[in-house]
Amino acid sequence: MTYKTDEIWEDKWVNTTCGVCYCGCAARVRVVNGVPVKVEGIKESTMGGTDGGLCGKGIAGLMYYHDPNRIKKPLRRTNPEKGFGVDPKWKEIEWDEALEEIATRMKKIMEDNPNKILFTNQTMRASDGPHNHLYFYAKAFGIPNNGNFIIGGGSLHCGNAAHMLGGLIHGAWSIAPDWRYTNYVLKWGSSKGTGSGHSAMINARLRADGVRRGIKEIVFDPMGNFAGGKATKWVALLPGTDTAVGLAIANYILNTRGEIDELYLRAKTNFVYLIREDGTFVRDEETDKPIVFDEKAKKIKVFDDPSIAYEDFALEGDFEYNGEKCRPCFMALKEHLKQFTPEWASNISTVPVGTILEVAKGWVDNAQIGSTITIEGQTFPYRPVSSVTFRGAQGHSNGIHQVAAIDLISQLVGAEDVPGGTMGWPSVRRRYPGGQYERLPKVGKDGVIVPSVFYSHDPWPVHPPSYPCTNSGCVEFWSHSTLSHIPYVKEKNYIQEKFGVEKVQPEMIFGIAVNFLISQSDWDVALDNFKDCFVVLSDIWVNETDQAIGDIILPDTSYLEKDTWSSEIDSFFFNGSPSYEDWYVHLQKPVAKPIGESRDFMDVYLDVANRVGVLDKYHELLNDYYSITDENLQLKPGEVLNWKEVGERVLTWVYGDDKEKIKEQGFATWHKPIEDVYWRWHMPTRCPVYMEFLIHDRRAAEKIMKDTGFELEMDMDQYGPLPNWFWPTSHKELDAEYDLLAFSYRDVLHTNNSTFQNPLVDEVSQMSPYTFTITLNKGLADKKGFKDGDIIWMENKYGTKEKGIVKTMEAQHPKVLGVCGQGGLWADKRPIAKGKGSNFCKLLPSYLRHYDPITGNIETSVAVKIYKG
C-alpha cells in the first residue's frame, strides 16, 4: 500500500470552519483532483482540539459533500395529504417557481398579519452561517420578537433554563470550568470537556490538560458514560434530582461549615439587597433602586451608592426603612437552606449521605476562600472549584431550580468568573485590532448584567408576564423562555385562545435544517400542531419533518460548499474559548462547488426578502446589528446583493485592513488580554442570585390566569426567589407499572439526528456499545429478565412506545433507561439513518404540566414500562 502520487494533478488544503455541529471548530479540508478527501483541524488556531485535532464526527463531515442523497433541485409536494407514512409525491421544480410561490404566499399573509409566519432555525448545522440573523430577518417581515420562532434541531432539550441563568449570572450563553486553573469540578448532567456542549473540542482540549494536571472531577449523572465514565468519581443519581443534592451541599457550605466568600457575596451578588416580609425588595423612594445597609456608616443607602466599600455591605441584620421592617435577602437564604439536610437529599436523589458530605467537604476544602492569584500583572481572587451543568440537569420541569441550585454552590464560595471558578462564555467579543465590531456586556437595572448579545431575547431586564399575547409562542406570558415551548404543547389551542392569540394562528413555516416533528416531544402532537401550515424548509436532505409536512424543500449547500463569512461571527453562542488563550476569527471557505442546484440558505433568504419587498428593512437591521456607521460600507436601500457581497462590506468593517489577509487564510488569531477573560471582576455588576423578579412574575401570571379563567395545571410555587425542591413531572408519574425513568443523553458521535445519515459515523456508531442501543443497569436487566441484544419496547403512560436493543451496563442507575436521543428515523431519502437507534423524543408527553412553568423547558425524563418486543 502506498500513494500513487502520479495520479495526483491537484492537491490542496482549504481552511474553513467545521459545520457538523454548532461548535464550528477550525477545519481544513484536503482536496485532491477537485475531490474533498480528508478533514482535519487547524493547528495554528485556538478554535478546536489539541494541535489541530478534531472529533470523529467533524472528520467524518466529508460525507456531507459526497452523499448521493443530497437534494439537488427544489422539491414541491404534490400530495395535499400530510402525515407520517404519507408519500409527499415530490416533484422537482425550478428555483424561480419555488421562490415566487414562497414570496406570493408570504405577501398575502403579511397583508393580514406577519405573525402568522413562523421562522425556525437550527442547531444541527448551526455553524453553517449566520445563526442570529434570522431573528432580525424575521423583524424585517414585521415580526417584533422571538415568539414566532419554533425550535429546530437542538430542540427544547436544549437549555432554556441554563441559558436564562447563564445570561443573568454571567451575561453568557454557557458555562464551563476554568480548566486552566481549577482543581475541583462538579459536573451535573453535562459532558463539557468530554465531547459535548458548546465549544466542545476547545473544552475537551482544555480538560485533557487539566486532568493531566490533576483536576478532580465529580460527575453527578444517571449514567457513567461520557462525563461519568471519565470522572474521578461518578455519582449515580435519579434524573432531575440534582437540585436536592445541590441544596444540601449549599446548606453544608453556609450553615454547617459556615465557610463562605463574604467579600464576594457583599460585592458581587444581590444578597445584600433589603427585602420586606413578603420577600420583595424595598426600593428607594426617589430612585426606585434596591436599598442596602452600609455597616460602617450605619445607614441605609441605594445599592450602587459609591460611598460604600464592598466589605461594608451588610449581609445580615434587621433594619427599618420608612417604618417598614427589612433585612438582607441573604438572611432568607440562610434560613431557607437549613431544611435541606444530606439525609433529605439522599432520599430524593438516591445519592448516599456519605457521598454528599464527602463532595461538599471536598468543595469547601478546595475553594481556597480568600486566596488570590496574579496573572499578567493583575490580581484576582483564586477559587479553583467549579460547578457546571447543561442539558441533562437543566432539562426538567424544575429546570430553573436545578440550575440555580447548582450555581449557588459556586456563588457561596465566590467561584464565579475568577481564576479556577465557573466561567460564563461567550460574553465578550473584543474588537479585532484595526477593526470596528465589538460587543461588551453592560450593567443594567438593579446592577444586573445585560449580555452583549443574546439569542432570541435578552434575559435582563425581565418583563413580567402580560397578555394578550401577540404570537404563537405566547412569549409575553412566558417571558423567560429563550425559545417558546407553546407551539409543541398539547393544549396549544386552549392556551392561545385564553391568552388572545386565536386570531394569529400560524399559516406558514420558513426554516433551515430542522427536524422538529421528531426531535422535540410527542410526534402526533407536533404533527397536529404544524400540519396545517405551508411548510418551506431548506436542507441538504429530505428528513422526517420534510417528508411528513414539507410543502417546498429547498436544496441548501453543505458547509463544504459554503462561502460564508459569518460562520463564526454570528455563531457567537456556541464557540469561543472560556480560557486564557487567543481570540480567533474563522470563515467558511468553499472546498468544492455546490451540489446540483443547491444554494446557500442565506442567498435564498435575501432573494425571498427582495421578492417580498422587505430587503431594505433587512439591510437597515443588518447595519444596526454590526453598528456599521461608515456610509461606504452600509447596505443601502435599493441595493440587491448576495451574501458574499454583503460579507465584503461587513468584513471590511469588522477586520479593517486585514480583511483580505483573513479571507485568504480563512482565519486569524490575536492576543486575548487577561481582562477579557475575567472581565466580570472589573465590572460593577451584581448576580441576581435572589430572583426577586419571580415573586412579581407570579403575581402577574396568577392575575392573568384568574382574569382569563386559565385552568391548566402549572406549578406556580416554582415562581419563588430562591432555589427550591420540586418533583419533576416524570417522577410524579412513576408507579408500580410505569416503574422506570427513561432519559436521553448526547453521544459524542452525533449532532441530534443529522449525523445519523453519515456512513463514516454510522459504522463506528455500530461498533460503539451504547450509541444505537437502550442501556439498562445490569442488575435491573437481570431482575427484569433482559439480556444484551434483546428487543424491548419502552412505553409511556399515554400509550406512546418505541422499541430498541438492550445493552446492559454496570455504570447506570438501576431505575433508569438511557437512550442516545434522536434515532428511530424513517425518512426514505436518508437511507443510512433509516432504522438506526431509538427515538427518545417521541416518548416525552407534551402536556403543559410537563414543562418548566418559568423557562418552558420540557421534562426530559419520562416514566415508562418496558417489555419484550
Add this chain to the structure above:
Amino acid sequence: MPRWGMVIDVKRCIACWGCTIACKEEHFLPPRVFFNRVLIGETGKFPTSSKLIYPVLCNHCTDAACVEACPTGATYIREDGIVVVDDDKCVGCRACLVSCPYQQRTYYDQKVKDREYFPGQGKTEYELLGEKLYPMKVGTVIKCNFCSERVDDGLKKGLTPGKDEEATPACVNACPVGARVFGDLSDPDSEISRLIMEKKGKQLRPEFGTEPAVYYID
C-alpha cells in the same frame, strides 16, 4: 536508526473516534474496514464500576507473531520497526490474521472492495479516487502501517515524525485531546520514551511476548 512507537494516554481520550475516522480517510479504507478502532467496555460493579476506553491499532511488535506466521515473507519488520505487508509477496493465506493476537489485520477481497458507503447507490467520487490513489490488491491482507508513507516522505523533507504533522501518523494529528504521541522509542530523550518512563507505560497483553511498540498510559 529510530524505532517508531506510540503512546496512547487513556486518561485524556474521550472516545470520540477521531483517530478511527481520520485513519479511514487517510487510507481511503472501504466500509467496515478499520486500522484503528476504539474498544469500549467497563469493569467493576455498580456503583463503583469504571468505563474502559482503549483505542487500538497494529502494535508494530518487535517479536511480531504475524511476521513469524507469514510463509512468503510478505509481512516484515522494517528497520525502523514498522510492520508492513508487501502486497506483491502476499498470497492471501491469512495465517497472519489468525496469528495476530490483537486482531489487527483485514483480508481485502473482492467483496470488501465492492462495498459502497451508500449501499446500492454506487461509489462516491471519494471512493473512486481512493482506489486510484491508494490502491489495495484484492486477495491480500491489509493493516495499519503507522502511516509509513507520511513518515518516509516527511523524513525526506527533513521533518520530524511525531513533531511535524506532515511526517506524523494521521490518527495522532486527528486526536482532539492530544492523547496520542508518536516518536522514537530508541531515543531515551524523546517525548514518547519520557512518557513511558514517567507514567509507567504498559503494552497490551505483554504475556503474548510480542513486544508491542504501542504503549498505554493512564
